[in-house]
Amino acid sequence: MANFNIDSKNARTYDAIVIGSGISGGWSAKELTEKGMKTLLLERGRNVEHIKDYPTTNMMPWEFAHRERMPKAVVDANPIAASCYNFKESSAHFFAKDDEHPYIQEQPFQWIRGYQVGGKSLLWARQTQRWSQFDFDGPARDQFAVEWPIGYQDLAPWYSHVEKFAGITGNKDGIDALPDGEFLKPHDLNCVEKYFKEKVAQTYQDRHIIIGRAAHITDAKQIHLDQGRATCQHRTMCERGCPFGGYFSSNASTIPWALKTGNLTLRPDSVVHSLIYDEKLGKATGVRVLDSNTQEMIEFYAKIIFVNASALNTNLILLNSTSSRFPNGLGNDNGLMGKYVAFHNYRATVSADYDGFLDSTTDGRRPNSGYIPRFRNVYKQETDFLRGYAAGFGANRSTYNDKNGMGEELKESLSKTKYGGWHVGSHMMGETIPKESSYVALDPNKKDPFGMPMLRINIGYDDNDEKMVKDYMEQMTEMYTKAGFTNIRTHDNHRVPGNDIHEMGGVRMGKDPKTSLLNKWNQLHSVKNVFVTDGAAMTSTSTQNPSLTYMAFSARAVDHAIKEIKAKNL
Numbered sequence: 117m118a119n120f121n122i123d124s125k126n127a128r129t130y131d132a133i134v135i136g137s138g139i140s141g142g143w144s145a146k147e148l149t150e151k152g153m154k155t156l157l158l159e160r161g162r163n164v165e166h167i168k169d170y171p172t173t174n175m176m177p178w179e180f181a182h183r184e185r186m187p188k189a190v191v192d193a194n195p196i197a198a199s200c201y202n203f204k205e206s207s208a209h210f211f212a213k214d215d216e217h218p219y220i221q222e223q224p225f226q227w228i229r230g231y232q233v234g235g236k237s238l239l240w241a242r243q244t245q246r247w248s249q250f251d252f253d254g255p256a257r258d259q260f261a262v263e264w265p266i267g268y269q270d271l272a273p274w275y276s277h278v279e280k281f282a283g284i285t286g287n288k289d290g291i292d293a294l295p296d297g298e299f300l301k302p303h304d305l306n307c308v309e310k311y312f313k314e315k316v317a318q319t320y321q322d323r324h325i326i327i328g329r330a331a332h333i334t335d336a337k338q339i340h341l342d343q344g345r346a347t348c349q350h351r352t353m354c355e356r357g358c359p360f361g362g363y364f365s366s367n368a369s370t371i372p373w374a375l376k377t378g379n380l381t382l383r384p385d386s387v388v389h390s391l392i393y394d395e396k397l398g399k400a401t402g403v404r405v406l407d408s409n410t411q412e413m414i415e416f417y418a419k420i421i422f423v424n425a426s427a428l429n430t431n432l433i434l435l436n437s438t439s440s441r442f443p444n445g446l447g448n449d450n451g452l453m454g455k456y457v458a459f460h461n462y463r464a465t466v467s468a469d470y471d472g473f474l475d476s477t478t479d480g481r482r483p484n485s486g487y488i489p490r491f492r493n494v495y496k497q498e499t500d501f502l503r504g505y506a507a508g509f510g511a512n513r514s515t516y517n518d519k520n521g522m523g524e525e526l527k528e529s530l531s532k533t534k535y536g537g538w539h540v541g542s543h544m545m546g547e548t549i550p551k552e553s554s555y556v557a558l559d560p561n562k563k564d565p566f567g568m569p570m571l572r573i574n575i576g577y578d579d580n581d582e583k584m585v586k587d588y589m590e591q592m593t594e595m596y597t598k599a600g601f602t603n604i605r606t607h608d609n610h611r612v613p614g615n616d617i618h619e620m621g622g623v624r625m626g627k628d629p630k631t632s633l634l635n636k637w638n639q640l641h642s643v644k645n646v647f648v649t650d651g652a653a654m655t656s657t658s659t660q661n662p663s664l665t666y667m668a669f670s671a672r673a674v675d676h677a678i679k680e681i682k683a684k685n686l
Contacts, residue, residue, distance in 0.1 A: 125417065128414070128415065128416045128417060129416070129417040129418065130153075130154045130155060130156040130381070130416065130417070130418045131148075131153040131154045131155065131418060131419055131420070132148045132153045132154070132155045132156070132418050132419065132420045132421070132422065132677075133155070133156045133158065133402070133403050133416055133417075133418040133420075133421045133422070134148065134155060134156070134157045134158065134421075134422045134424060135158050135388050135403065135421070135422065135423050135424055135425050135430075135433065136158070136159065136235065136423070136424035136425040136426060136429070136430075136650065137157055137158075137159040137233045137234060137235055137366055137371060137382070137384075137424075138230070138234065138235025138236055138237050138366060138424065138426060138650075139235070139236070139237045139240070139366060139650075139663050139666055139667060140424040140649050140650040140651075140666040140667065140669070140670045141157065141159075141235070141366070141422070141424035141425075141650070141670075142234070142237065142366030142369070142370035142371050142374075143278065143370055143649075143666075143667045143670035143671055144422040144424055144647075144649060144670045144673075144674055145157045145370065145371065145374045145380055146370040146371075146373050146374045147670065147671050147674035147675070148374075148379075148422075148674050148677075148678075149374040149377040149379035149380045150373075150374075150377060151674070151678050152379065153379060153678070154379050154381075155374070155379055155380050155381070156381045156383060156416055156418065157371070157374070157380060157381065157382045157383065158383050158386045158388055158403065158405060158416075159231075159232070159233045159235075159382070159383070159384045159385075159386060160231055160384075160385070160386060160387040160388065160408065160425075161212070161230075161231030161232035161233065161235075161384060161385070162231075162232050162233070162384055162385060163232070163233050163382070163384040163385075164210075164232045164233045164234050164238070164357075164367055165233075165367070166357075166361065166365075166367040166368045166371075166372060167357075167359045169357070170356055170357030170358075170359060171209070172205075172206040172207070172209075172356045173353070173356045173357050173358070173359050174359065175206065175356075180205045180206065181205070182205055183205075184204045184205045184206050185204065185205065186198060186203060186204055186205060186208060190208070193213075193214065193215070194211075194213050194214045195214065196214045196226050196227060196228070197211045197212065197213060197214055197228065199226045199228075199611075199612070199615050200226075200228050200615065200617070202239050202355045204355075206353070206355065206356050207239065207355040207356055210230050210232060210238050210239055210355070210357075211228070211229070211230060211239070212229035212230060212231040216231065216565070217229065217231070217564055217565070218564055218565075218570060219564075219570055219571045219572070219573060220559055220562065220570055220571065220572040220573065221573055222572055222573060222574035223573070223574050223575060223576040223613075224576075224612045224613070225573045225575050225612060225613050225614040226612045226613070226614040226615045227428060227573065227614050227619075228614065228615070228617045229426070229429075232384075233366070233367065233371065233382065233384050234365055234366045234367035234371070235366065235426065236426070236617070237364070237365040237366045237367065238355070238357055238365050238367060239355050240617075240663060241661070242330045242331040242332060242354065242363050242364065242483070243328055243329065243330055243331075243484075243487075243661040244279075244282075244284050244286075244297075244329050244330060244331050244661060244663065244664040245294055245329050245487075245489075245506075245660040245661055245664065246268075246271075246272075246275050246294065246295045246296075246297055246660070246664065246665075247268065247271070247295075247658050247660055247665055248268060248292065248293050248294060248295050249267055249268040249269075250292070250293055250494055250495075251268075251656070251658035251659075251660070252264045252266065252267045252268055253267075254503060254547075254656055254658070255655060255656050258493075258497065258502050258503065260502060260503075260549045260550065260656070261456060261549070261550045261624070261655050261656045262624070262626045262627070262628070262631045262632055262655060263626065263627055263655075264625065264626075264655050264656070265625055265626055265627045265632075265635060265636035266625070266636050268295065270636070270672075271665070271668050271669075271672065272295070274668035274669075274671050274672040275295075275297055275298075275664065275668045276297065276298050277668070277671050278664065278667040278668050278671055279297045279298040279299075279664070280298045280337075280339060281339055281343075281369070282331050282364040282369065282667065283300055283331060283332065283333040283334075283336075283337075283340050283345070283364060284297060284298065284299055284300065284329055284330070284331055284332075284664075285299060285300045285301065285302055285303060285329065285330050285331075285332050285333075285334045285484070286299040286300075286302050286327065286328070286329030286330070287299065287302045287326060287327055287329075289324065289326045291324055291326070291489055292494070293489050293490055293491070293494050294326075294489040294490075294660075297329065299329070300332075300333060300334045300335045300337075301334045301335045302327050302334070303327050303328070303330075303332075303334065303482050303483075303484045304327065304482075305325070305327050305486055306476075306478050306511055306512075307473050307476045308470055308472070308473055308511035308538050308540065309325065309486045309509065309510065309511050311470075311472070311473070311599070312325055312486075312509070312511070312540070312595075312599050313325035313326075313486075315595075315598060315599040315600075316595060316599070319595075319598050320491075320595075322491050322494070323488065323491045323595070324488065324489055324491075325486055325487075325488055325509060326486065326487050326488075326489070327484065327486060327487070328484045328485050328486065328487040328508070329487070330363075330483065330484045331363055331364035331663075331664075332348040332362060332363050332364075332483055332484065333345060333346070333347050333348050333361075333362055333363070334347065334348060335347065340361075343361065343368070343369050343372065343373060344361060344368075344372065345360070345361030345362065345368055345369065346360040346361060346362060347360070347362060348360070348362030348363060348483065349362055350480060350481045350482065350483060351481065352481045352482075352483050354483060363483070383405075385407060385408040385409050386405045386406075386407060386408070387405065387406040387407075387408050387566045387568070388403055388404070388405055388406075388425065388433050389404040389405065389406050389413065389433075389436065389566075389568060390403075390404050390433060390436045390437040390438070390446075391403055391404075391421060391423075391433070391434070391437040391446050391646065392404060392415065392417075392437075393437065393439045393441060393442060393446060393643070395439065395440065395441050398643075399643060399644065399645045399646075399686075400421050400437075400446065400643055400645055400646050401417055401418075402415050402416050402417035402418060402421075403415070403416050403418075403421060406566050406567070408566070419645060419681065419686060420645045420646075420647065420677050420681070420686060421645065421646050421647070422647045422648075422649060422670070422673070422674075423646065423647070423648045423650070423652075424648075424649060424650045424670070425650065426650055426651065427457075427619045427620055427621070427622065427650055427651030427652045427654075428457075428556055428571060428573070428619055428622070428652075430622070430623060430648055430650055430651075430652040431453065431454050431457075431556050431571075431622040431623060431652055432556070432558070432568070432569075432571050434446050434447065434448070434453060434623060434648075435448070435453055435454055435556075435557070435558050435569075436558060436568060436569060442642075446640065446643060446646065447623075447633055447640035447641065447642050447643045447646065448633070449629065449641075449642055450629065450630055450631065450632075450633075452552075452624075452631070452632070452633060453622060453623060453633055454555050454556045454557050454622045455552050455554070455555040455621075455622065456550035456551065456552060456554065456555075456621050456622065456624055457550065457554045457555060457556060457575055457619060457620065457621040457622045458547075458548045458549065458550040458551075458554060458619075458620055458621050458654075458656065458657045459548050459575065459613050459614065459616050459618055459619045459620065459657065460545050460546065460547070460548065460616040460618040460657060460659070461505070461544065461545070461546035461547075461548055461577070461581050461584060461585065461616070462543060462544065462545055462546075462611060462615070462616045463544070463546075463577075463581075463585055463608050463609055463610060463611055464543070464544045464585045464588050464589055464606070464607065464608050464609075465541060465542065465543045465544075465606075465607045465609065466541070466542050466588075466589060466592040466593060466596065466604065466605070466606050466607070467539065467540065467541040467542070467604075467605045467607075468539075468540050468541075468596045468601035468602060468603055468604040468605065469537055469538065469539055469540070469601065469602050469603045470511070470537065470538040470539075470540060470599075470600070470601050470602070471537060471538075471602065472538070472600070473538060474535075474537070474538075476513075477513045477535055478512065478513065485508050485509065485510040486508065486509035486510055486511075487506065487507070487508060487509065488506060488507040488508070488509055488542070489506055489659075490504040490505060490506045490547075490658075490659045491504065492504035492505065492587065492591075499583070499587060500583055501580045501583035501584050501587065502549055502580055503546075503547040503549065503580075503584075503659075504546070504547060504584070504659060505544045505545060505546035505547065505584055505587075505588050505659055506544075506545045506659040506660065507542050507543060507544050507545065507588070507592070508542060508543050508545070509540070509541070509542045510540070510541055510542075511538055511539065511540045511541075512538070512539055513535050513536065513537070513538050513539070514535070514536035514537065514538075514539060515533050515534065515535055515536070516533075516534055516535075516536060517529065517530050517532070517533060517534065518530075518532070518534060540596070540601060542592055544584075544585070544588040545616075545659055545661075546581065546584045546585070546588065546659065547656070547657050547658055547659050548577075548578075548580070548581055548657060549578070549580055550621050550624070550655070550656060550657075551578070553574070554574065554575045554576070554621075555574055555575070555622070556571055556572065556573050556574070556575075556622060557571075557572045557574075558570075558571065558572070559571070559572050573614075575613050575614070575619070576613060577613065585608055589606040589608075592606075593606060618651070618657070618661070618662055619651060620651040620652070620654035620657050620662060621651070621652065621654050621655070621657075622652050623640075623648050623652040623653055624652075624653065624654065624655045625638065625653050625654075625655050626655060629641040629642065632655070633648075634648055634653055637672075637673055637676045637677075638653055638669055638672075638673040639673075644680075644685075644686060645686050647673045647674075647677060649666060649669040649670040649673050650666055651666060653669060
């Protein structure tokens with residue numbers, strides 16, 4: 117019988133385990149398998165195969181029972197998931213429903229989740245900007261959070277590495293606060309956006325309007341063709357899953373690439389309960405998994421473990437990984453795990469009208485918009501709030517049809533689209549400050565449907581956020597006014613934290629094990645064979661969309677892990 121046990125354990129033993137198949141987990145799996153590591157990729161949700169499992173990707177609007185609008189009963193049953201702009205008939209199947217994984221809101225928090233192979237990489241907005249040295253220097257300069265253990269130069273080659281593979285569209289803009297990358301040909305600003313860009317450049321030296329940088333293939337290179345991906349068709353139906361692989365997702369890119377190596381075992385329907393820690397060896401030896409179909413608890417083993425379950429689930433799993441050595445969570449010697457969580461503030465928008473360019477309009481669709489990089493407190497502290505904000509910007513011309521007349525006259529009127537004036541709009545994306553009072557923790561009594569402790573979330577806005585919202589509205593109003601825009605309207609939508617879907621922190625990187633959980637290589641300070649490269653690792657948030665940085669962290673950490681294994685340090 118002992119031999120059977122040994123055989124069983126051997127069959128469940130790998131060189132590496134990756135927890136989570138979203139953007140960072142997919143990259144971890146790709147890099148590990150390319151380097152010859154037999155890798156187990158665990159995903160708590162169902163399997164989703166590229167193209168095959170995109171049921172709505174080619175459906176026409178009239179093929180949906182409610183023209184993509186969700187029935188009231190579904191919205192009422194899922195107030196958290198339904199708060200997301202992408203929760204609609206064509207994409208709701210890629211969202212975790214509210215009752216699938218309940219949690220406790222000590223303050224209002226909308227935790228948006230995608231539980232399937234590929235995770236939220238099937239749903240993300242695909243905006244990809246590099247961090248600058250200003251972002252990494254922020255905490256040390258402004259005395260919030262702790263000092264980052266790395267800088268831009270540490271990550272720059274890894275940004276290039278992942279950009280070339282993923283396919284990123286953008287311009288070489290030469291902006292200090294937003295480093296250039298490895299770009300495919302850019303999308304174009306329309307005439308009103310270009311006009312605003314020119315007016316801003318004439319008035320301000322430190323403010324820029326650029327076309328956004330996005331994970332869309334605008335000019336497929338051989339590396340993209342080798343992945344089986346094609347140029348973006350500008351359908352702007354990305355949340356359904358792209359059958360062309362025109363935008364980057366784990367499903368279209370990293371996971372198939374990893375499978376082709378022959379070194380990947382993909383296991384969906386696997387809810388990770390905790391990591392196994394061996395006190396004699398002083399390292400993690402495996403992962404406990406609850407099979408969501410059979411309810412069986414299974415253990416898998418590996419030399420190294422990458423935790424990429426998404427920021428809050430990564431916190432949950434590590435906090436739940438207790439032992440006599442780590443009674444408060446794996447690697448949590450300082451008691452800081454789950455604390456200093458931050459997010460992006462999307463609360464404010466500013467819109468207006470413009471009377472010019474009435475001889476022009478737009479044609480086709482563009483899966484991207486204009487972007488205004490951060491310009492507040494970049495080189496020095498100049499406001500009464502810390503850090504700053506970036507912003508989206510776009511312009512479009514309203515359309516309508518004349519509905520007067522009857523019969524042939526009405527048909528003729530309806531067939532001819534008429535144009536109104538131009539509308540412009542902007543939304544902010546502000547950096548929030550990590551605080552000890554912003555935390556997630558395990559509830560000592562309440563359990564979720566899988567018997568795991570429910571997560572308590574206590575994350576909210578503060579005075580710094582309020583001042584930032586006010587400043588954004590004032591500055592955009594000033595910029596709009598100088599550009600000649602009219603009917604300027606500011607709006608604070610008071611959206612709840614979490615709805616930004618950019619929660620970060622809780623297992624932050626740092627130089628000192630007393631004040632951080634991870635070192636400069638994304639390793640737990642006290643458990644060196646465990647790596648965290650998703651949003652949980654973030655020390656601060658900057659103003660940029662975070663996914664590109666997670667990709668770069670993942671590739672960099674795998675490279676270091678393999679070198680350490682070869683040097684027999686892991």
